[in-house]
Amino acid sequence: MSVDEVLDVFREAGAILEGHFILTSGLRSPVFLQKARVFMHADKTERLCRALAQRIRSETDGAIDYVVGPAVGGLIPAYETSRHLGVPAVWVEREDGKFRLRRFEMEPGAKVVIVEDIVTTGLSIRETVEALRQIGAEVVAAACIIDRSAGKADIGVPLIALAEYEVPAYSADNLPPELSAIPPVKPGSRNLG
Ligand SMILES: O=P(O)(O)OC[C@H]1O[C@H](OP(=O)(O)OP(=O)(O)O)[C@H](O)[C@@H]1O
Ligand SMILES: O=C(O)c1cc(=O)[nH]c(=O)[nH]1
Numbered sequence: 755m756s757v758d759e760v761l762d763v764f765r766e767a768g769a770i771l772e773g774h775f776i777l778t779s780g781l782r783s784p785v786f787l788q789k790a791r792v793f794m795h796a797d798k799t800e801r802l803c804r805a806l807a808q809r810i811r812s813e814t815d816g817a818i819d820y821v822v823g824p825a826v827g828g829l830i831p832a833y834e835t836s837r838h839l840g841v842p843a844v845w846v847e848r849e850d851g852k853f854r855l856r857r858f859e860m861e862p863g864a865k866v867v868i869v870e871d872i873v874t875t876g877l878s879i880r881e882t883v884e885a886l887r888q889i890g891a892e893v894v895a896a897a898c899i900i901d902r903s904a905g906k907a908d909i910g911v912p913l914i915a916l917a918e919y920e921v922p923a924y925s926a927d928n929l930p931p932e933l934s935a936i937p938p939v940k941p942g943s944r945n946l947g
């Protein structure tokens with residue numbers, strides 16, 4: 755799929771929100787990609803994840819044992835992408851704030867591909883890589899639907915992005931006046947009580 759085709763899916767689903775958003779990294783942005791509004795539609799999700807699975811197959815060597823999704827945003831795309839790759843999908847979720855594979859066993863040396871929804875700074879993927887390495891898994895690559903860093907995020911493993919779409923983000927102490935004027939909202943699940 756082309757970048758425009760991917761963004762059209764987000765546009766059609768009303769998933770490109772404008773306002774003042776607190777991102778999971780703490781950065782602020784005037785744009786939020788509300789992926790849940792895409793993933794609520796099985797047909798749109800299938801189209802995106804089929805294309806992502808094709809990219810994963812062509813850009814990784816050898817067999818993959820598992821797809822791993824970082825909860826919450828990675829759950830649905832990891833599951834749907836795994837269906838097209840023909841391997842099981844598991845997930846990491848936060849326990850005391852840290853990602854952990856709480857519900858599954860994984861044999862040491864298992865080859866995994868992380869499937870995320872959105873990448874901004876790459877922080878969530880780096881945390882997922884760390885959790886998987888701690889249990890002896892081999893992270894072959896990570897993949898995402900949209901990379902908001904447009905290739906700049908350093909995650910320490912190859913990143914396969916279905917689309918790169920650069921969106922501005924600012925530190926909280928360096929906001930442009932038009933953002934300062936809007937009360938911020940935090941849509942994601944990190945640090946939810
Ligand atoms: O590259 P990063 O700077 O880490 O940003 C991207 C992450 O932010 C969102 O997760 P969030 O923690 O907001 O919660 P969610 O998965 O519940 O949406 C998204 O699902 C990615 O995991
Ligand atoms: O960086 C984030 O937290 C983030 C950005 C975005 O556009 N969508 C999302 O779900 N998370």
Ligand SMILES: [Mg+2]
Nearest residue numbers: 825826827828
């Ligand atoms: Mg997430």
